[in-house]
Amino acid sequence: MIIEKLVLLTERAASILPFYRDVLGLPVIRSEQGSFTVQAGWSELTFQETGDQAAAAYCYHFAFTIPENKFTEAKQWIEALVPIGTEDGQDVSYSESWNSHSVYFEDPSGNILELIARHTMDNSVERPFDPPQDILCISEIGVTTSDVPTAVDQFAELGIMTYKTRSDNFNPIGDDNGIFIVVEKGRRWHFTNKTAESFPVRVTVRGLGELYLEEGEQGLLIKNKN
Known part of the structure; x- marks a missing residue:
């Protein structure tokens, strides 16, 4: 699953633009009043302001894939810039089932x-880690809902199937290239003290087009604009 575009909501786009442009070094491809878009490998990441004051509390989780052999260098780079998350005294997440290493931080x-470095992928490079080149794509976006199994079934109807294992409270769907992390509302996000809440997401998936994801009274609503 290729995530071509991801649009997230924010209270003030101008307040986080310097982080993505100057700290992460991602190229700005569009910047307008109330929104900006940066290039993250084959993906575009847009933050769009909303008039809803509740946007101040919006907290999304998403992941960037890096070359599978550059995790150590990438960790050294990011921890020199921002605090990184810890869990039980550890600051690196290793998944045996996914064969991946991850590090977490906040904007x-x-x-x-x-x-995340996915060692199942053939994307190693033989040069020093370079963020603009080696942030390869957006490969994960968290999707929070009160009814994970029903949401997973809806995605399956679109052809996006469970990745690795199915669960009633944490169910990744997609493949190594791109994954929706479908989680139950209130579940704690890994390597943080934050719990998952439902916020609108707009995402363009190659071959499916634009999907608008929003939690409704009966669970997740998926609108396909194509």
Whole structure:
């Protein structure tokens, strides 16, 4: 699953633009009043202001894939710039089932970002880690709902299937290239003290088009604009 575009909501786009531009070094491809877009490998990441004051509390979780052999260098780079998350005294997450290493950190709005090296992927490079080149894509976005199994079934109807294992409270769907992390509302995000809440997400998936994801009274609503 290729995530081509991801649009997230924020209270003030101008307050987080310097983080993505100057700290992470991602190229700005569009910047307008109330929104900006940066290039993250083959993905575009947009933050759009909303008039809803509740946007101040919006907290998304998403991940960037990096070359599978550059995790140590990437960790050294990011921890020199921002605090990184810890869990039981550890600051690196290793998943045996996914065969991946991750490190977690936050932007100035409190969004939870992740750098993940997936060792199942053939994307190693033989040069020093370079963020603009080696942030390869957005490969994960958290999708929070009160009814995970029903949401997973809806995605399956679109052809997006469970990744690795199915669960009633944490169910990734997609593949190594791109994953929706479908989680139950109130579940704690890994390597943070924050719990998952439902916020609108707009995402363009190659071959499916634009999907608008929003929690309704009966669970997740998925609108396909194509």
